[in-house]
Amino acid sequence: xxxxxxxxxxxxxxxxxxxxxxxxxxxxxxxxxxxxxxxxxxxxxxxxxxxxxxxxxxxxxxxxxxxxxxxxxxxxxxxxxxxxxxxxxxxxxxxxxxxxxxxxxxxxxxxxxxxxxxxxxxxxxxxxxxxxxxxxxxxxxxxxxxxxxxxxxxxxxxxxxxxxxxxxxxxxxxxxxxxxxxxxxxxxxxxxxxxxxxxxxxxxxxxxxxxxxxxxxxxxxxxxxxxxxxxxxxxxxxxxxxxxxxxxxxxxxxxxxxxxxxxxxxxxxxxxxxxxxxxxxxxxxxxxxxxxxxxxxxxxxxxxxxxxxxxxxxxxxxxxxxxxxxxxxxxxxxxxxxxxxxx
Amino acid sequence: xxxxxxxxxxxxxxxxxxxxxxxxxxxxxxxxxxxxxxxxxxxxxxxxxxxxxxxxxxxxxxxxxxxxxxxxxxxxxxxxxxxxxxxxxxxxxxxxxxxxxxxxxxxxxxxxxxxxxxxxxxxxxxxxxxxxxxxxxxxxxxxxxxxxxxxxxxxxxxxxxxxxxxxxxxxxxxxxxxxxxxxxxxxxxxxxxxxxxxxxxxxxxxxxxxxxxxxxxxxxxxxxxxxxxxxxxxxxxxxxxxxxxxxxxxxxxxxxxxxxxxxxxxxxxxxxxxxxxxxxxxxxxxxxxxxxxxxxxxxxxxxxxxxxxxxxxxxxxxxxxxxxxxxxxxxxxxxxxxxxxxx
DNA sequence: CTGAAAGCGCTAACAC
DNA sequence: GTGTTAGCGCTTTCAG
Numbered sequence: 001x002x003x004x005x006x007x008x009x010x011x012x013x014x015x016x017x018x019x020x021x022x023x024x025x026x027x028x029x030x031x032x033x034x035x036x037x038x039x040x041x042x043x044x045x046x047x048x049x050x051x052x053x054x055x056x057x058x059x060x061x062x063x064x065x066x067x068x069x070x071x072x073x074x075x076x077x078x079x080x081x082x083x084x085x086x087x088x089x090x091x092x093x094x095x096x097x098x099x100x101x102x103x104x105x106x107x108x109x110x111x112x113x114x115x116x117x118x119x120x121x122x123x124x125x126x127x128x129x130x131x132x133x134x135x136x137x138x139x140x141x142x143x144x145x146x147x148x149x150x151x152x153x154x155x156x157x158x159x160x161x162x163x164x165x166x167x168x169x170x171x172x173x174x175x176x177x178x179x180x181x182x183x184x185x186x187x188x189x190x191x192x193x194x195x196x197x198x199x200x201x202x203x204x205x206x207x208x209x210x211x212x213x214x215x216x217x218x219x220x221x222x223x224x225x226x227x228x229x230x231x232x233x234x235x236x237x238x239x240x241x242x243x244x245x246x247x248x249x250x251x252x253x254x255x256x257x258x259x260x261x262x263x264x265x266x267x268x269x270x271x272x273x274x275x276x277x278x279x280x281x282x283x284x285x286x287x288x289x290x291x292x293x294x295x296x297x298x299x300x301x302x303x304x305x306x307x308x309x310x311x312x313x314x315x316x317x318x319x320x321x322x323x324x325x326x327x328x329x330x331x332x333x334x335x336x337x338x339x340x341x342x343x
Numbered sequence: 344x345x346x347x348x349x350x351x352x353x354x355x356x357x358x359x360x361x362x363x364x365x366x367x368x369x370x371x372x373x374x375x376x377x378x379x380x381x382x383x384x385x386x387x388x389x390x391x392x393x394x395x396x397x398x399x400x401x402x403x404x405x406x407x408x409x410x411x412x413x414x415x416x417x418x419x420x421x422x423x424x425x426x427x428x429x430x431x432x433x434x435x436x437x438x439x440x441x442x443x444x445x446x447x448x449x450x451x452x453x454x455x456x457x458x459x460x461x462x463x464x465x466x467x468x469x470x471x472x473x474x475x476x477x478x479x480x481x482x483x484x485x486x487x488x489x490x491x492x493x494x495x496x497x498x499x500x501x502x503x504x505x506x507x508x509x510x511x512x513x514x515x516x517x518x519x520x521x522x523x524x525x526x527x528x529x530x531x532x533x534x535x536x537x538x539x540x541x542x543x544x545x546x547x548x549x550x551x552x553x554x555x556x557x558x559x560x561x562x563x564x565x566x567x568x569x570x571x572x573x574x575x576x577x578x579x580x581x582x583x584x585x586x587x588x589x590x591x592x593x594x595x596x597x598x599x600x601x602x603x604x605x606x607x608x609x610x611x612x613x614x615x616x617x618x619x620x621x622x623x624x625x626x627x628x629x630x631x632x633x634x635x636x637x638x639x640x641x642x643x644x645x646x647x648x649x650x651x652x653x654x655x656x657x658x659x660x661x662x663x664x665x666x667x668x669x670x671x672x673x674x675x676x677x678x679x680x681x682x683x684x685x686x
Numbered sequence: 687c688t689g690a691a692a693g694c695g696c697t698a699a700c701a702c
Numbered sequence: 703g704t705g706t707t708a709g710c711g712c713t714t715t716c717a718g
Contacts, residue, residue: 361698367688367689368688368689368690369689369690370688370689370690371687371688374687374688381687381688382687383687383688387690406696408694408695408696409693409694411694432697578699603688611690
């Protein structure tokens with residue numbers, strides 16, 4: 001894939017060409033292009049005709065140069081393949097488009113790149129007016145983020161300790177909701193299948209789980225650590241299924257792991273929710289089609305993306321950044337949870 | 344979300360500022376910024392120091408204006424929320440980044456927009472050197488695509504009849520693989536759960552299914568039409584489960600609908616694959632964690648994105664476009680398929 | 687090795 | 703209503 005810069009780009013008609021063709025000044029063409037009112041109708045028509053004939057399209061690079069803005073926001077992603085990241089990105093792109101901004105993807109293949117001044121600094125060379133960093137659930141927020149100093153930055157993540165503008169779902173509240181739901185159903189032995197050590201989201205959910213258990217005077221069995229994938233859920237689920245004193249419920253930190261856990265329980269022949277209940281987190285699009293339909297904590301990623309974009313745009317406009325925002329979650333009860341077995 | 348254009352953008356140090364600070368000409372700064380060789384080491388060091396102090400970042404708008412290129416490719420998406428689209432986009436972004444291009448998202452909220460000359464024409468104003476159109480599985484390729492004339496365009500879709508450069512997985516071959524797999528297992532009554540009428544992918548798969556059945560001298564029951572969602576799979580699955588003469592196998596046009604179909608079969612108490620076999624299409628990340636693990640046709644979306652990007656970049660470089668590409672698929676056999684029941 | 691001049695395409699500000 | 707001028711930040715070209 002060579003990028004021969006010596007190859008001239010396909011020539012496009014410029015404003016001058018149109019002006020010449022229509023027999024007017026470049027300025028008039030500009031006025032027509034920007035649909036300003038002070039152009040005589042017949043002149044406008046003539047110019048429009050010329051634009052059409054020549055296939056004229058305004059050059060946004062020139063516009064950007066003039067205005068000092070790119071009307072584009074950059075989104076740094078580590079791996080889009082996480083459900084939440086994708087939905088958030090989706091919402092960001094839509095919100096940005098509504099505001100007349102485009103969204104530029106800045107994929108960071110190797111997370112450690114972020115620590116390299118050069119690599120991350122280069123983000124600022126991108127034609128963007130601000131940056132949204134959608135933290136991967138698997139990557140720690142790098143300390144070196146200062147490097148973006150100069151460009152407005154919004155982080156979508158759970159680590160409130162970072163000195164940046166954070167938008168996220170209220171993970172703690174969600175985990176509390178899920179845990180309390182199980183407790184209310186009479187479950188006492190509840191195993192938590194958590195995300196990886198490095199993830200702040202995982203940590204938040206884990207801590208909230210532990211806290212809620214404690215508040216109910218319940219002893220939490222050792223927390224199991226997965227990596228968010230369904231495959232890790234299967235492994236951990238089998239581990240649970242092999243224990244001598246099976247729990248009556250499992251709270252998985254995301255739906256994919258919950259799916260894997262249920263898979264392992266089916267293998268073992270356990271009834272869900274008759275023998276064991278399972279709760280997930282995310283409320284994935286397919287959660288209702290899992291077998292059984294999964295009770296899960298709904299995260300409003302669309303809202304997260306929207307708020308993050310709104311926040312960034314207001315920062316770009318030079319306004320003071322509002323305090324960090326936490327989008328509330330809600331529990332969607334389906335068929336994978338029931339009162340604890342009595343045996 | 345106002346966009347007050349009168350608010351001046353935050354000032355950044357320009358090449359002039361650096362030049363003044365370092366006591367050299369702007370030209371020299373430019374040379375240093377582009378790491379050209381003909382600068383004396385101490386001059387270079389002085390300039391670099393000034394750049395650092397002032398936090399200088401080259402303005403890509405100006406560069407773009409000079410070079411006539413944006414080093415960015417636009418990706419038009421209708422809805423990212425489809426598995427394939429997301430993975431393809433991911434691969435496009437990575438490939439583009441490797442080639443030094445950024446990826447600009449051009450979300451089209453309302454597909455009918457495409458028919459409006461103005462809306463689609465505006466894509467060309469975007470700061471992109473070419474466009475990849477990832478057709479939604481739910482949207483018909485508009486006839487009006489001619490409107491992009493002027494910008495290199497690659498379409499990721501299955502409609503070979505369009506006069507554009509197409510990259511896609513080999514849907515027909517995949518559907519044949521799935522159908523033949525069931526036939527080889529002795530299934531004779533196979534129901535196909537297809538995607539929506541408007542989708543070319545769905546049509547391709549449906550036709551290949553029908554053709555393969557015919558070639559095996561098997562009569563295909565009426566095809567059921569879903570909308571790709573797991574929810575529609577549940578509805579259709581219940582319909583199948585209610586029939587007086589149940590099929591021995593179902594071939595769903597995507598994994599999500601297969602998940603829904605299996606959900607309905609579980610409800611009915613049917614054993615999978617003991618009583619009925621199910622095959623999906625996509626090989627979703629979680630397919631192996633479904634219950635039972637789903638046999639599915641693997642689509643290499645990563646390769647599709649890569650090839651589409653490579654194709655577009657070569658077109659941007661003014662090279663002749665190679666013929667349309669079809670990426671082969673392969674069948675991943677798991678636990679949801681078994682020999683047909685004999686009863 | 688370094689600098690000065692010109693111009694990429696566009697638009698704000700000012701003529702007429 | 704329309705045209706002219708100037709300049710956004712950078713790089714290519716040509717002089718020194």
